[in-house]
Amino acid sequence: MLNRTASENREVFRAPGRDSKTGFFVLLILLATAAMSLSGIGRSLPLESHETYYARAATEMMARNDYVVPHFNGQPRLQKPPLSYWLIIAGYRLFAGGSGSFLNEFLVRLPEALAGIFLVVGCMLLGAKVLRSSAGGLLTGVIALTTRGFITYTHSGRPEMLHACFSTWAIVGFITLFEMSRERTTAAQLQVDAESAETPATGYGAGRFFLIGVLTWLFMCGALLAKGPFLPVFILLGLITGMLIQHDWRNLLRVVRPVTGVVLVLLLFGSWVYLVFQRMDVAEYWEKEMFSRMGGSGEWWWQPLTFYYPRKTPLLILPWLVLIPGAVILPWRRPVGGENSGLTVERAELQLMFWMILVPMFILSFSRGGNWYYMLPVLGPVSVLLAGELLRLGDLASRGTEKLRELLTFLTGLHGVLFIILSVLVIYALWGTPRGTEISTAGKTTWSLIALVGVFWGGMAVVKKDRLRPAMFLLVAAVYFAELAAVGSGVAWQVDCRAADRAFAERIRADLPAELKVVGSRCEVARFVHYAGRQIESVRPRDLADRLSAEPDLLVLTRTDVAERGLITGEVVMQQETPCDDGVVLLRSVRTVEVIQPDQGKKSD
Incomplete structure (x- = not known):
């Protein structure tokens, strides 16, 4: 049971006699977070191919004046919900004035960098709540700030950090509701009057439960609109699993707030889905949104259990790996020195952190698509467990035997x-x-x-x-x-390769008349579409000959090695100067197209 009162709950970030020091360290961590998140997100780090999807989709959204159905390269892009596009556009309107200036790298990445700052704030609050100390909150924030996942995705225009930020704050909300529910239950067990929900003993009336429940589910809706329902739902299942294992049936509905959740999800996320249905065929929408992103036509999301995520999730928290064994068993260990030691943690909440990590990891282990950053939304609970293990080590250092201290x-x-x-x-x-x-x-x-x-x-x-x-x-x-x-993390690597891609695309933008049509074959066109400022359709090699017969004036973008091997030949219009192996060339008057058959040992598209 919780043994902290409402007043102690409100003072969770304060330590007796050290308020100013705690505030100083909070400020220091926030400054470090801002410096880490906002530095190097501009032109010095060109967009990589995945980021260009979001940059170009936001650009086309503004050009079409259609803020419901995102488009990329002229085609609907519904693999992700629209929140990241909306925030990119908001930054463009705010900082560039919407005056027609180019949507640059800084504006594309700014929402993710700011989300990283708010994520660290949420992690500090979560750590302070669960670990019952300001030190726990500070350490949780420091750990989150210094992980590979944080540093990588605050420097990316992909919505991973936005997704993680909203998920973290939703977890803070659920843990707050859990604490309030347990304290209210404790008061009832002490035979406090049933009407005392509004008394100073607990201070938690129905109105406060409702308000925090609404805020929690607003954060959940933010996560849904950032990247879809999978991880937020899996995290919620982890919370429910943990509470059921603890036999906390009485407080489950009070914590999860299902009615509030359903109403807000239908109102916010459901409204966007409804508007999409009004503009597109429903079957086409679901094919693009659900099945295309699950491995292709005819393939289901599930596969036999693999251990990809247990093996790859540690990449998220590099290089704090040495703490993982202790962090895994921390929720079930007694504090050093017994219940009155310096590490006064509430095991119930630590166990909820554990289940909110394990359940998503387990479910994702059945998915065909494997990406370690899918676990980024549980960075908060992971950081809490790691910080708890660090506090335990510090407790050992101050309370252990002389030999242990010497070691x-x-x-x-x-x-x-x-x-x-x-x-x-x-x-x-x-x-x-x-x-x-x-x-x-x-x-x-x-x-x-x-x-x-x-x-x-x-x-x-x-x-x-x-x-x-x-x-x-x-x-x-x-x-x-x-x-x-x-x-x-790879944030700083391959900058020259990206810069070469950007320079080549900007040459296309500046030198090619807009009426000339460009298609791409045997190369990744996404990385050039945004900087070139035009649609570049990707054409499969088997279809290219037919397209050229119908449209002989097409310009063809392809890899340099493809042209050198004679698979696609023509007059060189532009050739990329790049230090990387996958340079490209722009051809016109394409004369020959050789399609390598599968039985020759090479891919045909």
């Missing part, structure tokens, strides 16, 4: 030495290896400064190893993890 002191010093070595190697990799040439100078300078800060804190951990400071250990670890997550 942790030694490990802290060793950690500092290894961190110095690693930071130096990172600097060398950035400036002294061929792969480092793929990163912009600004990016290399930024990560080198982070590495130098890491060298300093590593040295501090070594110098002060005679008196173990858990806070210092955690700070060193945070810098270390941030560095590894950022450099290892």
Whole structure:
């Protein structure tokens, strides 16, 4: 049962005598989050092919003045709901004035970067609630901020971070309802008058339950409109599973609020679906929205159980992997020193965190499509469990035996030495290896400064190893993890390749008259459509000859190696200069098209 009163609930971010310090660290984390999220999301990092879907769809949405059915390359794009497009357009109207200026990289990624900031705020609140301390909230925020998933998808125009942000705040709402319900049940068990829902003993009347329930389901609707129903529904199933396992039947409906949820989902998400039905054939809508994204015509979403997500989800939280074993069993462990130790966690809520991670992972393990970032919406619960394990380690350091303290002191010093070595190697990799040439100078300078800060804190951990400071250990670890997550996430890599694609597409935009029609074959056209500012239809090789017969003036965009091998030949109009292997060439007066048959060992499309 909960043993925290309503007043303690409201003071969850405060520690006696340390209010100003807690506020300072909250501000510091928010500044670090803003710097991490907003830096490098502009022109220095060109859009990758998946991002161009959202950039171009938002552009076509404005051009068509149709804010219901998104289009990409002239075709309906209903694989994702429209919230990300709407927010991109809102940023365009706000910051570019809607004056016809180009929808640039910063505007495409701004909603995701801002969502990352709000996600960290939600993680801090969730951690403070579940771990019963401001330290727990701060650590949860730091862990979320320094994960590979966070750093990667705050620098992407895809709606993953938006999806995760709304899901995290919905989880905060459900946990708040869970706490309120349990406290109300506790009051009833203490034979408090049944009318006391409005008394100071609990302070939770029907009105407050209703308000928080509405806010919670508004966040759920935001997640649905960001990327669809799958993960939010799976997370909700995890919450229900956890409560049923705890035999908390009495509070289940009070926490889940199904009537409120159904009404709001029908009103918000359902309204968009209804408007789509009014504009498109229903069968076509469901084919595009459901079946096309589930592996293709004739294939079902389910497959025999695989272990893709248990194996790949750790990529989300790189490089905090060392804490996973302890975090998994944390909800069922007794705190160090018994119930009165410094780590006063409520096991019921920790177990709910566990089930809200495990159930989505289990269900997704039956899906054909495997992508580790699908688990990003549970970054909040994952960060809470990892932060709880870190608090437990700190508790061991302060309350354990002398030998254990000596061991942790030694490990802290060793950690500092290894961190110095690693930071130096990172600097060398950035400036002294061929792969480092793929990163912009600004990016290399930024990560080198982070590495130098890491060298300093590593040295501090070594110098002060005679008196173990858990806070210092955690700070060193945070810098270390941030560095590894950022450099290892792939955010900074392949910038030159993307820049070459952008430059080529901008040449098409500037030099080709709009009336000339361009099609693509044997190449990925999505990465060029947005920057070229025109439709580039993708044509299968087997159909290209017929198209050329009907439209001999077509310009054909294809890979350079395809042209060099004589599969598609013609007069070169433009050729891409790129350091990458998949350069493209624009041809006209295409004379020959050779389609390699499947029995020749190569794909025909």
